[in-house]
Structures are given as structure tokens and as C-alpha cells.
Amino acid sequence: MFSSLFLTAVATFVCVVLGVLIGYLLVRRRSQWTAGLEGMLMVPYAIPGTVLAVALITAFGRSPILLTGTVTILVISYVLRRLPYAVRGVTAVLHHVEPATEEASVSLGASPARTFLRVTLPLMAPGIVSGAVMTWVQVISEIASTILLYFGSWATMTVVIYQQVVLSDNFGPGAAASTLLLAGVFIPLLIFNVWQGERAAELM
Amino acid sequence: MSVGLTIRGLCKRFGEREALAGVDLEIQPGEFFTLVGPSGCGKTTLLRCVAGFARPDAGEITCDGERLDPLPPHRRNLGMVFQNYALFPHLSVRENVAYGLRARKAPRALVAERVARALEQVHLAHRAGDFPGMLSGGEQQRVATARALAIEPRLLLMDEPLSNLDAKLRVQMREEIRRVQRALGITTLYVTHDQEEALALSDRIAVMNAGRLEQVGDPLHIYRDPATPFVAGFIGHTNFLVGAVESVAEGQARVRLQALRSQVADAVSGVVAPSSDGAAGQAVIVIPAGDVAAGQAVTIALRPERFSLSAQAGANSLPGKIEETVFLGAVIRLRVATAAGPITVELQAQAAEGLHPGAEVHLAFDAAAATVFASPTDR
Numbered sequence: 070m071f072s073s074l075f076l077t078a079v080a081t082f083v084c085v086v087l088g089v090l091i092g093y094l095l096v097r098r099r100s101q102w103t104a105g106l107e108g109m110l111m112v113p114y115a116i117p118g119t120v121l122a123v124a125l126i127t128a129f130g131r132s133p134i135l136l137t138g139t140v141t142i143l144v145i146s147y148v149l150r151r152l153p154y155a156v157r158g159v160t161a162v163l164h165h166v167e168p169a170t171e172e173a174s175v176s177l178g179a180s181p182a183r184t185f186l187r188v189t190l191p192l193m194a195p196g197i198v199s200g201a202v203m204t205w206v207q208v209i210s211e212i213a214s215t216i217l218l219y220f221g222s223w224a225t226m227t228v229v230i231y232q233q234v235v236l237s238d239n240f241g242p243g244a245a246a247s248t249l250l251l252a253g254v255f256i257p258l259l260i261f262n263v264w265q266g267e268r269a270a271e272l273m
Numbered sequence: 274m275s276v277g278l279t280i281r282g283l284c285k286r287f288g289e290r291e292a293l294a295g296v297d298l299e300i301q302p303g304e305f306f307t308l309v310g311p312s313g314c315g316k317t318t319l320l321r322c323v324a325g326f327a328r329p330d331a332g333e334i335t336c337d338g339e340r341l342d343p344l345p346p347h348r349r350n351l352g353m354v355f356q357n358y359a360l361f362p363h364l365s366v367r368e369n370v371a372y373g374l375r376a377r378k379a380p381r382a383l384v385a386e387r388v389a390r391a392l393e394q395v396h397l398a399h400r401a402g403d404f405p406g407m408l409s410g411g412e413q414q415r416v417a418t419a420r421a422l423a424i425e426p427r428l429l430l431m432d433e434p435l436s437n438l439d440a441k442l443r444v445q446m447r448e449e450i451r452r453v454q455r456a457l458g459i460t461t462l463y464v465t466h467d468q469e470e471a472l473a474l475s476d477r478i479a480v481m482n483a484g485r486l487e488q489v490g491d492p493l494h495i496y497r498d499p500a501t502p503f504v505a506g507f508i509g510h511t512n513f514l515v516g517a518v519e520s521v522a523e524g525q526a527r528v529r530l531q532a533l534r535s536q537v538a539d540a541v542s543g544v545v546a547p548s549s550d551g552a553a554g555q556a557v558i559v560i561p562a563g564d565v566a567a568g569q570a571v572t573i574a575l576r577p578e579r580f581s582l583s584a585q586a587g588a589n590s591l592p593g594k595i596e597e598t599v600f601l602g603a604v605i606r607l608r609v610a611t612a613a614g615p616i617t618v619e620l621q622a623q624a625a626e627g628l629h630p631g632a633e634v635h636l637a638f639d640a641a642a643a644t645v646f647a648s649p650t651d652r
Contacts, residue, residue: 173353175326176325176353177352177372178377
């Protein structure tokens with residue numbers, strides 16, 4: 070339970086931070102580089118989790134970068150696979166923000182950094198939150214790569230369910246873990262929907 | 274208090290397209306200066322170079338003795354009003370107006386005072402707590418103006434600030450802008466594609482075309498005495514007559530007009546210009562010779578209100594047939610087919626009573642009001 074929440078939280082956080090930066094680059098600083106980045110971003114999205122996990126094990130299973138058997142490799146696999154959600158969330162919103170809004174901030178004397186923090190970031194907020202919720206929901210219920218990459222006490226809820234139900238025929242603990250997992254999926258969704266409803270009412 | 278703006282040799286290229294081809298401009302302190310021209314003429318690029326959002330390839334921009342072009346946009350201290358207002362939707366009206374002062378770390382009391390004054394100026398003090406999404410287009414425009422003025426900028430830059438408003442509000446708002454500008458005496462650089470707006474607002478106007486200034490002058494001068502056929506066609510409505518000078522005597526030139534098939538609006542600029550097949554027609558007119566010589570090809574620009582109708586033929590009159598009448602309230606606009614092509618005439622409504630399409634008329638005009646250009650030979 071803890072491992073699931075912890076891993077998901079870390080992976081979601083990393084996804085959101087990277088998503089905001091990459092999303093901003095893709096929309097506001099367009100170049101050949103960012104176009105290439107956008108294409109590459111979608112590749113892990115299309116690769117099955119098990120394949121990605123095996124690739125990670127092959128790449129990082131020996132020196133100099135030994136990551137197998139660490140939390141890091143789990144987070145890396147989650148981030149790689151789910152980053153597109155976070156990025157898409159940000160770009161979808163940012164495409165609707167007029168560049169003039171940021172130019173207005175700059176013309177009023179705010180530095181580019183201040184503009185990003187005071188104008189761009191708040192305007193991206195809905196995209197960031199929806200991207201984060203999507204990432205959270207996907208990561209917490211992910212099993213394909215976890216089953217290959219997890220170790221020791223870092224068995225996530227999905228792994229526990231799999232072990233209990235498929236390997237040991239223990240439906241009791243499996244069902245309990247499933248209930249917790251569903252709570253972990255639906256509570257954030259519920260909060261998100263309520264928040265969105267309030268925001269919509271506020272902007273009316 | 275107010276400062277001038279000097280632009281020298283400004284060039285800007287976007288790939289193949291030359292957006293600004295060496296623009297020189299001198300704007301006086303306190304002046305309301307308008308850049309007007311068709312879309313793509315470079316007026317917005319020029320404004321964005323001054324604001325710092327576009328980097329000129331060459332040239333200098335100087336304000337108050339200080340070079341602006343090397344400064345990043347947030348250090349130029351210019352107030353800018355954008356076409357779509359670009360208000361911050363997540364901030365209240367008050368916060369929007371306070372934004373520039375907060376960025377300058379102004380003391381709280383000063384912020385409150387300046388915001389209140391700026392909102393007072395645009396009559397929006399009562400909406401201070403509302404969010405931009407709750408305001409009408411006109412109110413949003415006023416918030417954008419107040420926000421730009423609150424920082425007490427050196428210059429006010431306005432990029433088509435009224436083009437998103439309906440016609441009636443546009444007229445009302447331009448009076449409002451002019452009132453605020455006069456009250457503050459702030460030097461203003463205003464960009465519009467609407468020539469009527471430019472005429473109504475400005476102390477001086479620069480007409481732009483294809484990255485160059487065609488003419489700079491006060492509105493009356495630009496309207497009465499256009500320097501080029503482009504200006505004549507873009508500012509107000511103009512009839513073009515094309516012909517060749519037959520003879521010049523006693524300061525008068527006899528011009529044999531060609532039969533124009535139509536006055537064609539240019540697809541890019543929207544400017545109406547003559548399209549001729551080169552055949553000499555029957556009509557001959559006499560105009561002040563100016564600096565034209567016998568044998569020269571000329572284009573003559575005549576405003577629609579410079580024509581009058583007469584019953585019989587006279588010295589400078591063109592026989593024609595009314596093709597269309599458009600009632601516009603105070604004036605009636607007629608389209609008359611003549612030997613020199615279709616001509617648009619505007620008459621006081623009373624003077625045109627009883628005129629119907631199909632009627633034969635003689636168009637008389639005041640030769641002194643004609644503007645004569647030597648026709649470009651490479652057309």
C-alpha cells in the first residue's frame with residue numbers, strides 16, 4: 070500500500086515537473102528540436118510496459134549504471150510511459166493561451182521568469198492538474214513493467230493482487246488490495262471533478 | 274514630461290518577405306501618431322520592434338535619448354494595449370491593473386493609489402473586483418488601457434485596440450482613447466488598418482505599404498493631398514482616371530482619358546486602382562498642369578464628394594449613366610458608368626433626390642481638387 074502510493078506520488082511529481090517544462094517548450098519555443106522531442110516522447114507511450122521493462126533491465130542491469138533493484142528504475146519506467154499524459158495535458162491548455170497574454174506581462178515590466186511563474190503557470194494549472202490525475206490513475210494501476218522491475222518490499226498493490234489471486238489463489242487479501250487500489254484511483258478522480266466543477270462555477 | 278520617439282533605418286525580414294524596408298520616423302512628444310495600412314504592410318511589425326517583441330535586423334529606435342533596441346522588452350517601460358486585450362483571466366480587474374506596479378515592486382500604498390486613478394480614468398472603478406471574463410468587450414478594452422497606463426509608461430503603444438468591437442462602440446471608444454491620451458499628454462503610437470479610425474484619432478498619420486512609409490502627415494493633408502496613388506486609394510474612397518497629356522498651355526493640361534473597364538480592388542491591400550486596356554477614349558478633361566508634360570501618362574485621383582451633377586455638358590464634365598444608387602442617410606452614393614470607366618459619386622441626399630438607375634447625367638468636377646500622379650511606366 071505504502072509502496073504504491075509512494076511510487077505513484079514520486080512518478081506523478083516527476084511527470085508533472087517534466088511535463089510542464091516539456092509542454093512549455095513544445096508550444097512556446099517551437100523549433101526542429103522540439104518537433105523531434107515531441108515525436109520521441111510518444112515512442113515509450115506506444116511500447117508495451119513489459120518490453121520497456123526488459124529494455125531497462127538490459128540497459129541498467131550492469132555497471133556502470135546499475136539501477137535494477139532500486140526504486141529509481143521503477144520511477145523511470147513509470148515516468149517514461151506516462152509522461153505523454155502530463156505533456157499533453159499541458160500543451161492542450163497552453164495552445165489556448167494567447168502568446169499576447171505573456172507579452173502583456175513582459176511589456177508591463179515583468180521578467181520572463183516572473184511572467185512564467187505569475188501568468189503562464191497559473192494559466193496552465195488546469196492542464197497540469199488534469200495531466201497529474203491522468204498520470205496518477207495510470208501509474209497506480211500499472212502492472213506490466215512493475216511485475217518485472219519490482220523487488221523486495223516494493224511490491225505495489227497491483228503486484229500484490231496478482232500474487233495473491235493468480236499465484237496463490239488467495240482471493241481474500243487480493244480483494245482487499247483491490248479495494249484499496251480502487252480507492253487510490255477514484256479518490257483523486259473525485260477530488261479532481263469537484264475542483265473542476267468549482268472552477269467552472271467560479272469562471273462563469 | 275512626455276517624450277518623443279525616433280526610428281532610423283529600421284529593417285526586418287521574415288524569410289523571403291521584407292516586413293520593414295528601412296523605415297525612418299520621428300514622433301513628437303505628446304503626439305498621437307498612427308500607423309495605418311493594409312494587413313501585411315509592416316505596421317504591426319514596426320510596433321512590435323518598438324515594444325521589443327520583434328528584433329529588427331537593422332536600424333535604431335531611440336526614445337528620450339536612450340536606445341531602446343538593445344533593451345529586453347520588460348526593461349523598456351512602454352505601455353502596450355493588444356488587439357485582443359490580453360488581460361490576465363486569472364486575475365481580477367484590480368490585480369490586472371496592479372500587475373505592472375507589482376512587477377516593479379512598488380510600495381503597497383502607491384499601487385493602490387495608481388490603480389484607483391487608472392481605473393477612474395477609464396470609468397471602471399466599480400468593476401475593480403470582477404474578473405475579465407465577466408466584462409463586456411468595451412470594458413475589457415478599457416481595463417487593458419488602464420493596465421498599460423498604470424505603470425506611467427514613456428510611450429503608449431496600441432495594436433488595433435478597437436478592431437474586436439462593434440462599429441458603434443468602436444466610435445465611442447476611440448473618443449474615449451483620445452480623451453485619456455489628451456488628458457495625460459502621453460506620446461502614443463497607434464496601429465490600425467481602419468483608415469477612418471486613423472483620420473479621426475491622429476495628430477499625424479503614417480500610411481504604410483509593403484514595409485515602407487508611403488506618406489507621413491496630418492489627417493487633413495493626407496486626405497486632401499495624397500503623395501502616391503496608393504495613399505489616395507487607401508485613405509478614403511477615390512476614383513482613378515487614367516489618361517495621357519495631350520498638351521500643356523497656360524498652366525492647364527489637356528488630358529485624354531482612357532476608357533477604364535473597372536476600378537479593381539487589389540486582393541492583398543484592398544486598395545482600389547484602375548485597370549485599363551490602354552485604349553484612348555473620347556473623354557478629354559482639363560486640369561491644372563502642375564509638373565506634367567505633354568505626352569506623359571497620368572493617373573488622376575478624385576474623391577467621390579468632388580463631383581456634382583449637371584444637366585448639360587460643360588468644360589470638365591463626363592457624360593454617364595447611373596448604374597446604382599445607395600442611400601447612406603446623409604449622403605447618397607451613386608455609381609455612374611462613364612466613358613472614363615465607372616465613377617463613384619457621393620452627393621448630399623437632397624441634391625440626389627429623384628435620381629434612379631438608368632438616368633443619363635453629366636458629372637462635373639472641380640479640377641483644382643484633382644490629384645495628379647505620373648503613371649508608373651512599368652505597370
